[in-house]
Amino acid sequence: MIPLQKNCKQLAKFYLGATGAVWDVKCVSTVSSLFQPICLPPKDATIKKDEPTSKSQKLFSELGIVRQSSPGLFVLTPLGIRSLEKLVKVVDEELKNVGCQKLQLPILTAGNLWKTTGRWESTGLELLTIKDRHGRDYVLSPTHEEAITDLVACLPQLTHKQLPLKLYQITSKFRDEIKPRFGLLRSREFTMKDLYTFDKTVETAQQTYELVCKAYDTIFQRLNTPFVKVAGSTGNIGGLSSHEYHFPSSIGEDDLRLCPVCHFGTNAELSPLDICTKCGSTNMKDTKGIEVAHTFLLGTKYSEVLNAFFSSDDGTRSVCQMGCYGIGISRILAASVEVLATESEIRWPKLIAPFSVCVVAPKGGSKEESAISFAHFIASQIDQMQSFMQDVILDDRGATTIGKKLMEAKRMGYPFIVVVGRKSMEQVPLIELYDLTKNTQNVFTVAQLFDYLKMSSS
Numbered sequence: 001m002i003p004l005q006k007n008c009k010q011l012a013k014f015y016l017g018a019t020g021a022v023w024d025v026k027c028v029s030t031v032s033s034l035f036q037p038i039c040l041p042p043k044d045a046t047i048k049k050d051e052p053t054s055k056s057q058k059l060f061s062e063l064g065i066v067r068q069s070s071p072g073l074f075v076l077t078p079l080g081i082r083s084l085e086k087l088v089k090v091v092d093e094e095l096k097n098v099g100c101q102k103l104q105l106p107i108l109t110a111g112n113l114w115k116t117t118g119r120w121e122s123t124g125l126e127l128l129t130i131k132d133r134h135g136r137d138y139v140l141s142p143t144h145e146e147a148i149t150d151l152v153a154c155l156p157q158l159t160h161k162q163l164p165l166k167l168y169q170i171t172s173k174f175r176d177e178i179k180p181r182f183g184l185l186r187s188r189e190f191t192m193k194d195l196y197t198f199d200k201t202v203e204t205a206q207q208t209y210e211l212v213c214k215a216y217d218t219i220f221q222r223l224n225t226p227f228v229k230v231a232g233s234t235g236n237i238g239g240l241s242s243h244e245y246h247f248p249s250s251i252g253e254d255d256l257r258l259c260p261v262c263h264f265g266t267n268a269e270l271s272p273l274d275i276c277t278k279c280g281s282t283n284m285k286d287t288k289g290i291e292v293a294h295t296f297l298l299g300t301k302y303s304e305v306l307n308a309f310f311s312s313d314d315g316t317r318s319v320c321q322m323g324c325y326g327i328g329i330s331r332i333l334a335a336s337v338e339v340l341a342t343e344s345e346i347r348w349p350k351l352i353a354p355f356s357v358c359v360v361a362p363k364g365g366s367k368e369e370s371a372i373s374f375a376h377f378i379a380s381q382i383d384q385m386q387s388f389m390q391d392v393i394l395d396d397r398g399a400t401t402i403g404k405k406l407m408e409a410k411r412m413g414y415p416f417i418v419v420v421g422r423k424s425m426e427q428v429p430l431i432e433l434y435d436l437t438k439n440t441q442n443v444f445t446v447a448q449l450f451d452y453l454k455m456s457s458s
């Protein structure tokens with residue numbers, strides 16, 4: 001029989017007794033110590049007509065996830081960076097699965113490389129440039145085709161055996177936007193993953209292209225956010241063909257044409273036709289999209305002018321066939337929230353929520369006060385579970401009620417919210433669990449709660 005007791009330390013001991021574990025609260029992240037610069041707009045604030053805003057921008061700023069430092073430049077707070085690092089991990093895993101290797105190029109690229117390819121002029125005013133004390137020009141790189149091609153060109157003995165070569169980085173990129181807007185969706189500094197591939201022939205380059213596209217499909221499927229892949233324009237990057245990945249959203253800046261019959265789609269700037277070029281359907285649907293990734297089959301546009309050659313079997317030298325592939329890392333944080341959130345509550349792709357679990361503890365001095373240490377115990381137990389390792393935040397604020405904490409945790413969009421309250425003081429302690437992904441609410445015993453969380457993460 002479970003004894004009636006209000007001392008939660010004893011209660012915890014009771015539960016752990018059988019396993020012989022010791023009552024020991026490991027250090028869990030807490031809301032009371034979190035650096036979260038919340039930025040609530042003043043009550044009488046009116047949004048200026050020329051200042052468009054987006055859901056993600058508003059929620060990120062109000063909830064202390066992202067903070068603007070000057071137009072188009074943003075601080076990612078500890079919450080924002082946690083989310084970004086989770087996304088980076090997913091991208092790293094999938095790219096390494098297809099043989100890509102990570103490196104890091106300098107953010108500054110020598111201006112003469114950009115002059116050689118002609119992009120110093122063709123990029124226009126969006127290109128941020130600086131001069132050093134010797135008067136040499138540099139580009140605050142928006143992308144690194146020149147830098148990476150120059151790197152490969154400088155390898156004296158690149159042979160066909162080393163190809164395909166797939167090199168990528170995840171770093172800050174820069175674009176001098178005339179009108180930065182919508183927070184991380186269109187900023188002047190942003191985090192981008194850029195991959196560059198080098199192949200022997202047009203055919204093998206095409207195979208590499210398809211392999212990388214498959215990895216991209218997997219990344220977006222894992223994010224579990226609705227996306228479309230469409231034929232895109234090659235624009236200023238150039239090349240033979242390209243595809244874009246979009247999150248459909250009314251706030252998107254691209255017009256897309258999607259065929260509901262064969263699911264083929266194009267960026268509207270590529271095809272003003274009302275007929276699907278693949279299946280002939282005349283039922284093309286228009287939608288807006290936020291571009292989150294772009295792939296290009298480049299051909300030899302960069303390798304030719306920057307001399308990226310390799311030696312083949314018989315010793316002859318041939319020019320490398322290239323591809324380049326971007327993913328807007330910081331943009332995806334905002335774009336996914338733009339698509340999934342309600343007007344007042346964030347919803348994350350489960351994989352990239354800053355914390356997966358929030359445990360709500362009672363307020364100090366409340367009737368439930370004696371359950372506070374039980375909440376600490378529950379939080380530290382979940383935080384040691386394989387799939388939630390260091391991924392739990394405990395709302396331990398002493399002066400805030402359970403109701404308010406629950407409301408705020410829902411606004412933050414933590415996928416699992418565990419409430420330790422009045423029911424936790426009953427003979428058999430019960431715990432409430434809110435599963436925001438499934439939009440369900442359950443009352444569980446401790447064992448049921450741990451089982452549920454284990455099941456949900458497998």
Ligand SMILES: [Zn+2]
Binds near residue numbers: 260261264279281
């Ligand atoms: Zn079609």
